[in-house]
Amino acid sequence: KNEVEQSPQNLTAQEGEFITINCSYSVGISALHWLQQHPGGGIVSLFMLSSGKKKHGRLIATINIQEKHSSLHITASHPRDSAVYICAVGGEYGNKLVFGAGTILRVKS
Amino acid sequence: DAGITQSPRHKVTETGTPVTLRCHQTENHRYMYWYRQDPGHGLRLIHYSYGVKDTDKGEVSDGYSVSRSKTEDFLLTLESATSSQTSVYFCAIRPTGGIYGYTFGSGTRLTVV
Numbered sequence: 328k329n330e331v332e333q334s335p336q337n338l339t340a341q342e343g344e345f346i347t348i349n350c351s352y353s354v355g356i357s358a359l360h361w362l363q364q365h366p367g368g369g370i371v372s373l374f375m376l377s378s379g380k381k382k383h384g385r386l387i388a389t390i391n392i393q394e395k396h397s398s399l400h401i402t403a404s405h406p407r408d409s410a411v412y413i414c415a416v417g418g419e420y421g422n423k424l425v426f427g428a429g430t431i432l433r434v435k436s
Numbered sequence: 437d438a439g440i441t442q443s444p445r446h447k448v449t450e451t452g453t454p455v456t457l458r459c460h461q462t463e464n465h466r467y468m469y470w471y472r473q474d475p476g477h478g479l480r481l482i483h484y485s486y487g488v489k490d491t492d493k494g495e496v497s498d499g500y501s502v503s504r505s506k507t508e509d510f511l512l513t514l515e516s517a518t519s520s521q522t523s524v525y526f527c528a529i530r531p532t533g534g535i536y537g538y539t540f541g542s543g544t545r546l547t548v549v
Contacts, residue, residue: 424481
């Protein structure tokens with residue numbers, strides 16, 4: 328079993344839909360990261376969180392430490408949100424990241 | 437990307453040749469990382485550094501070596517490139533303190549023929 332599991336693996340949505348991507352982990356962590364990677368592009372850090380909830384524009388990330396679960400929500404999705412979203416967890420000392428396999432999101436207009 | 441650059445962006449090399457990839461940062465961060473990204477495997481840690489001359493292995497370090505003689509530069513060397521090392525390589529930096537996330541370089545696409 329992978330230490331970081333993401334679901335779904337693939338997601339297709341219509342423009343304007345509310346999107347949720349889930350991440351579950353099995354190790355102790357100091358922080359959880361959500362990353363975005365556009366096709367052929369670099370990797371951008373969206374959020375780093377260790378508790379509660381963070382919001383940036385149309386993106387919201389939540390984490391439940393007790394349940395070892397995090398969600399990334401996208402409100403009013405847009406075709407430019409089409410990308411791979413990657414969940415990663417940092418270990419107790421935050422020195423190394425363990426990555427999920429990623430969720431491929433396609434938003435159709 | 438702001439504060440971190442990788443070079444080269446693309447490289448094609450022959451099996452058995454040595455290859456060095458460079459990661460340069462202007463942020464003066466202590467932690468630097470090299471990852472490779474492959475279909476079906478996601479991102480995997482090759483080596484990382486926690487200071488000048490301080491490095492450690494990641495989960496896929498075989499066939500790779502690193503050096504960090506200055507804070508700003510972290511070099512990844514493939515001593516004798518193999519086809520299995522064809523991949524996209526990403527460098528990342530992270531500030532000490534843990535309140536900020538990682539910044540990734542734009543990646544180096546390496547093809548070993």
